[in-house]
Amino acid sequence: MADSRYQKPPQAPPTFIATPESIIADTKRLISISKDLRDAMVKDVKPEDATFKSVILPRAQDDNKGALEAHRIGFYQAVSTDKALRDASSEAEKLMDDYGIESSMREDIFKLVDVAFKKNEKLDPESRRYLEKDHKSYVRNGLGIPAGPKRERFKEIKKRLSDLSIQFQKALNEEDGGLWLTPAELDGVPKDVISTLKVGDGENEGKVFLSFKYPDLFPTLKYAKDPEIRKKVFIANENKCNGNVPLFKETIVLRDEAARLLGYNNHAEFRIEDKMAKTPKTVDDFLGDLRTRLAPGGLKEIKNLLSVKQKDLEQLGKSSEFDGHYYLWDNRYYDRLMLEQDFQLDQEKIAEYFPLKTTIRAILYIFEELFGMVFVEITGEERDKISETGKGNDIVWHEDVQLFSVWDDEGEGSGFVGYLYMDLHPRPGKYGHAANFNLQPGFIQENGTRRYPATALVCNFSKPTPKKPSLLKHDEVVTLFHELGHGVHDLVSRTVYSRFHGTNTVRDFVEAPSQMLENWCWTPSQLKSLSKHYSFLSDDYRTAYEEDAKAGQKPSETIPDDLISSIIKTKHVNDALFNLRQLHFGIFDMMCHEPKSHDEIEAMDVSATYNKLRKEISKIEGPEVQGAKWDWGNGQATFGHLIGGYDAGYYGYLSSQVYSQDIFYTAFEQNPMDGKEGRRYRHTVLERGGSQEEMQTLEDFLGRKPSTEAFYRELGLDG
The missing domain is CATH 1.10.1370.10 (Neurolysin, domain 3)
Incomplete structure (x- = not known):
């Protein structure tokens, strides 16, 4: 049972009870509200009276409120098991994108924004940044092109690009190809992988179906002894879409x-x-x-x-x-x-020490200690209690999903932070990689109170079997740390406007906070703290392990030093x-x-x-x-x-590493669990999201301009 301070979140979690019909209806309603607001603004505000308060703020607040629904509406296409719901989500995204293009090219609104921009009012820094970004976005969305055929062509291109993006991602999400192969052709592939594959019948009798999902694909390319089979799988995967x-x-x-x-x-x-x-x-x-x-x-x-x-x-x-x-x-x-x-x-041996559930708990503990947070998993009847509908199933989109309420610890004031979701195993129609999705942004509401964020970790780790829990290879532990890093960035951000919330930073900075946290996966003390041999999780697992293990072989409860050493030596x-x-x-x-x-x-x-x-x-x-x-x-x-x-x-994945290594070597190399530095990092970098120039954020934390020295040193290259 969680501490009583952390049992009653002040805000209910989002619900996932949409139907294909409701998704389209809700999308049209959001669009209508937004359009009506802009139409009224043009009607009621004279150009000479345009100010931040009359022209920018109402639209910013509309964006804040709209995002609470819009992000979820678009999320269904990545996670729903219902094809009709995924299709409706894709269609809704198209409707929103088309409206967004139309809205971003309204010359009547831009004229008001331009007047407000040129008045140079005294504003708080985040509002000033919002005004500057808003003004520039109209120019970048075509209003710098004289009205006429060229501008119409630009609008036509923007709409087509939106369609192409939705079609492209939909094809990736719904890709369900693979190859029928015999067990002999998969010689060398771990039996734990083969045992999870679909068994064929009829013309495929005696074969198993190897999909292109990561838990099938990567072990096959790593372990299949026959180079012709590896070649066949590799080329087929390159041609799957x-x-x-x-x-x-x-x-x-x-x-x-x-x-x-x-x-x-x-x-x-x-x-x-x-x-x-x-x-x-x-x-x-x-x-x-x-x-x-x-x-x-x-x-x-x-x-x-x-x-x-x-x-x-x-x-x-x-x-x-x-x-x-x-x-x-x-x-x-x-x-x-x-x-x-x-x-x-020995990756298979190492994976035995990183069962998914205990590894997650250990990572969350690290974040708790570093950043002053508390993660409370919400299960069973507790879900019913906090759901707006009174039904716990309504606040998750699939039975596999874990849900946590997230809080500040006592030192940070014990306040509510937001909700963290985890959807960790592959299934048909689901997003095929690892990513963090914002479900609801945080921002300051019109009445001055805080609206709290909800964020989702979507991954594709192997499913548990009767004999073993889901076990993570070391590179999967790194992936989990990285994506949870995005999640924490999304959760602890404190911005006035949703436009700047969390990971809404420039693309060549957004990866830096998560890449920085990957360093914990290469630190001996942290690897030890993350580990727990799966045979210690239950009597059934212990029995299954003993049946498979060599006679008399007994594992230590945490990963032994020689295995940690082998991991560290292989970093580069x-x-x-x-x-x-x-x-x-x-x-x-x-x-x-x-x-x-x-x-x-x-x-x-x-x-x-x-x-x-x-x-x-x-x-x-x-x-x-x-x-x-x-x-x-x-x-x-x-x-x-x-x-x-x-x-x-x-390129941002590489350039962000310059910043991430500079941050780590400057603040955390000597003591990765320095809570004082962790909290300073939380308040100086993560909380600010994109609400100020990212270079300013970096310089505020480092106390100087960033340097490439740590990046090249880490790669073993002279800077």
């Missing part, structure tokens, strides 16, 4: 056209203008410098991995199959083999190749959005460009070495980031 190929191409062509209509040289120039980097040249220089620094290390790592491959084939009696090439479908397999052979890294093994892979994504993103001319982007063979660039940057080879054409795969068609907001922004 080929319907997205024309959507991707149309998207980048239209983005370029729209940017040129606005007077920019390309889409990257348009997008990066408002980010920390400011110009594409800054991004290109950063990525180019990093590529130059990493390239020698990548070649050295491939040479070492080729040696592992040659020895492996010799031991398998297949020396004749060694052709001196290192392939894309080799990488996960031989990376894993090297870690096991050279560093005694093949790190150059990992970062070159990130560079491939980032540079491909810039190539798609930084063409010299519109003709150049129209003529681009996107699939060939994607695959050639990967070979050039990573030096890892694909089927082209064996005679295939460069368009053998369509990886860009599965690259949701570039359609969903990271366009001309994927």
Whole structure:
């Protein structure tokens, strides 16, 4: 039972009781309210009387209230088991996007905003920032283009881009392909993975269905001994969403056209203008410098991995199959083999110490100690008590979902913070990666009271079996820490306007707080505190473990020091190749959005460009070495980031690491559990969201301008 102070949240959690019909009706109602407000504003406010209070504030408050419903309406498409509900959610998102485009191009409203902007009223800093962003957004949404055919074309492009984005993500969410394979073909893949696969009948009798979901795909690429099977799986996964190929191409062509209509040289120039980097040249220089620094290390790592491959084939009696090439479908397999052979890294053994539920609890405890928070899981009858409907099932969207109320601890005042949801296992139709979704933003309501946020962690970790709970590989522990980092950012943010709440920062900063927290997963004391061998969780698990374990083998309750040591030693093994892979994504993103001319982007063979660039940057080879054409795969068609907001922004995953490592080395390297520094970080960085310039936020915390020194030091490269 939770402490009595933490039993009665002052705000009920959101409900998830929508129907396909109600989603569309609610969307139309929200749009109508918003449109009526703007129509009344144009009617009632004379241009000369336009002020922040009469023109900006009412729309900001409308956005605040609308987001309480709109975020949930769009969320159903990522998590609902009901296809009709997912479809309605996608349709609702289209309606909202179309209205948003129309609204953002209203010249009558812009004229009022422009007057208010030029009055230069004395405002609090966050309101001033809102006014500046609001004014600029109208210009960036086409009102800088003279009225006429060009502006109409711009609007047409914006609507089409919205449609393309929704179609692209829907295809990814609903992708349900895979391969029927025999157990013999999956030789080497852990039996825990194979035991969860669907068993075939009829023409597929004797086979199992390997989907492209992460819990199936990654272990197969890591462990399947047959290189032809790994190749088959790898190429099939690259081609799992080929319907997205024309959507991707149309998207980048239209983005370029729209940017040129606005007077920019390309889409990257348009997008990066408002980010920390400011110009594409800054991004290109950063990525180019990093590529130059990493390239020698990548070649050295491939040479070492080729040696592992040659020895492996010799031991398998297949020396004749060694052709001196290192392939894309080799990488996960031989990376894993090297870690096991050279560093005694046994991922399966390590995973035994990270059962999902206890690992989550341990991570939350770290956040409690660092940031002054309390997480209280809400289950059973407690859900009924806090639900607005009196039904606990109404406040979750699926039976697997965990729900926590989140509070400040006594030192922070014991106040309510918000709600945290966790949806952690794959299922048909669900978002296929790991992400944090804001369900309801926090903000200050019109009566001056605080509206509290709700945020959801959506992941795809393996499901428990009768003999074992869901067990996390170390890289999955890192993923969990990272995404929960986004969740905490979303929860503790304290902004006046929802526009700046939580992770609503510029894209080349948003990853930094979560990347910073990944360092805890590489700290011996924290790994020890996160761990608990699953056989200690229940008598049934202990019995099952003893049946499977070697005679007399008894595990320690927490992860032993030798396993921790093996994890720490491998932190930067093949790190150059990992970062070159990130560079491939980032540079491909810039190539798609930084063409010299519109003709150049129209003529681009996107699939060939994607695959050639990967070979050039990573030096890892694909089927082209064996005679295939460069368009053998369509990886860009599965690259949701570039359609969903990271366009001309994927570099942010790398540039954010510069900031994240600077923060960690400055404040937490000596003592990762320093609660004083943790609370200072919470109040100085996380609480501010996007309510001020992100560079200012960084400088406030660091006490100086950020430096690349820690980033390059962490990578083992001289700064």
